[in-house]
Amino acid sequence: MTHKVLVLPGDGIGPEIVTESAKILQYLQQEYGLDIALDYGLLGGCAVDALGAPYPDETRQKARAADAILLGAVGGPKWEMLERPLRPERGLLAIRADLELFANLRPAILYPQLAAASSLKPELVADLDLLIVRELNGDIYFGQPRGIRTLENGEREGFNTMLYRESEIERIARAAFEAARKRHRKVCSVDKANVLETSELWREVVERVARDYPDVALSHQYVDNAAMQLVRAPKQFDVIVTGNLFGDILSDCAAMLTGSIGMLPSASLDAKGKGLYEPIHGSAPDIAGKGAANPLATILSAAMLLRYSLNEPEHAARIEQAVGRVLDQGLRTLDIMAEGMTPVGTQAMGDAVVAAMVGD
Numbered sequence: 267m268t269h270k271v272l273v274l275p276g277d278g279i280g281p282e283i284v285t286e287s288a289k290i291l292q293y294l295q296q297e298y299g300l301d302i303a304l305d306y307g308l309l310g311g312c313a314v315d316a317l318g319a320p321y322p323d324e325t326r327q328k329a330r331a332a333d334a335i336l337l338g339a340v341g342g343p344k345w346e347m348l349e350r351p352l353r354p355e356r357g358l359l360a361i362r363a364d365l366e367l368f369a370n371l372r373p374a375i376l377y378p379q380l381a382a383a384s385s386l387k388p389e390l391v392a393d394l395d396l397l398i399v400r401e402l403n404g405d406i407y408f409g410q411p412r413g414i415r416t417l418e419n420g421e422r423e424g425f426n427t428m429l430y431r432e433s434e435i436e437r438i439a440r441a442a443f444e445a446a447r448k449r450h451r452k453v454c455s456v457d458k459a460n461v462l463e464t465s466e467l468w469r470e471v472v473e474r475v476a477r478d479y480p481d482v483a484l485s486h487q488y489v490d491n492a493a494m495q496l497v498r499a500p501k502q503f504d505v506i507v508t509g510n511l512f513g514d515i516l517s518d519c520a521a522m523l524t525g526s527i528g529m530l531p532s533a534s535l536d537a538k539g540k541g542l543y544e545p546i547h548g549s550a551p552d553i554a555g556k557g558a559a560n561p562l563a564t565i566l567s568a569a570m571l572l573r574y575s576l577n578e579p580e581h582a583a584r585i586e587q588a589v590g591r592v593l594d595q596g597l598r599t600l601d602i603m604a605e606g607m608t609p610v611g612t613q614a615m616g617d618a619v620v621a622a623m624v625g626d
């Protein structure tokens with residue numbers, strides 16, 4: 267069956283990096299028989315300009331029909347003054363909500379060739395490969411009631427509600443266990459069960475789900491300890507599963523362990539494994555149009571798309587190995603440049619990844 271992939275280049279460096287990623291998919295199609303059909307659509311500022319909305323109907327129809335979506339990035343100064351519903355970032359929130367993408371997968375992978383870019387000692391992070399599975403649609407970010415109220419004495423107080431239903435915990439736990447089965451079969455669930463009732467329920471449900479995955483080892487950590495462990499000994503982790511708030515903070519922390527924003531892919535999945543794949547960085551307006559952006563995070567996002575939504579792990583591995591080879595050759599875009607390495611632009615980096623796949 268032909269896999270239908272919707273490509274949304276977006277704004278800023280988005281079109282440049284997505285072009286290189288699509289090139290890789292097309293190469294796999296031509297040379298290795300990957301059965302894939304690419305369609306294109308508009309999301310973000312470019313959609314506002316062309317069609318008057320950041321997530322236009324046309325894109326919605328295409329996104330619903332696709333098996334997976336590859337996104338560059340959205341946003342930029344041109345659209346910052348628009349009223350909120352028209353801002354590019356609203357397009358991103360809207361597509362996530364529309365497709366019920368509740369599981370955010372953020373790998374923190376450090377290629378050994380880039381170990382010096384990390385703020386941690388190279389031996390702590392070389393070969394780091396952990397995956398944070400963050401719940402994306404619930405928690406204190408969405409719980410009601412919320413607001414700022416004025417007390418009788420005139421003082422104001424802000425309040426939010428941390429809230430998780432059993433079904434929400436169960437589906438994110440399943441996403442984490444499924445992902446672990448494609449990796450090293452270890453899940454660490456992160457909560458604050460010593461203080462929060464929401465976390466108490468979280469832990470209970472995760473343990474219940476774990477019984478369906480006897481081949482995956484489950485452990486638990488309190489979030490404060492997990493934050494410490496991430497910077498003390500990050501290689502102990504395989505998959506970390508956690509709620510929206512804790513995941514927001516821990517995933518940024520884990521990303522920075524690798525020291526290279528231009529290298530990290532991400533996925534947002536629904537309950538059936540359909541997903542939106544994008545680099546973790548933004549549209550980098552400061553370097554847009556200069557051919558200087560690092561396309562590797564988007565290329566690695568395509569590899570995740572093949573692994574998690576299209577169930578094509580061999581093609582995914584081909585891409586990941588080719589990226590490793592290109593780094594071995596000493597090719598570097600400016601964001602990961604180091605002494606003695608060869609500087610290349612966006613297109614040359616994409617071409618090098620294709621060349622590294624030849625004869626694989």
Ligand code: NAD
Nearest residue numbers: 339340341342528547548549550551552553559560561601
């Ligand atoms: P950014 O990630 O776009 O850029 C931060 C810095 O990293 C910049 O100096 C940029 O040049 C550099 N950088 C980012 N990606 C790079 C790459 N692939 N290669 C080389 N260098 C790279 O973050 P920002 O500047 O805070 O945001 C710019 C715009 O992107 C804003 O409009 C923001 O709202 C939007 N944004 C979008 C997303 C998304 O689409 N998911 C995520 C974050 C920010």
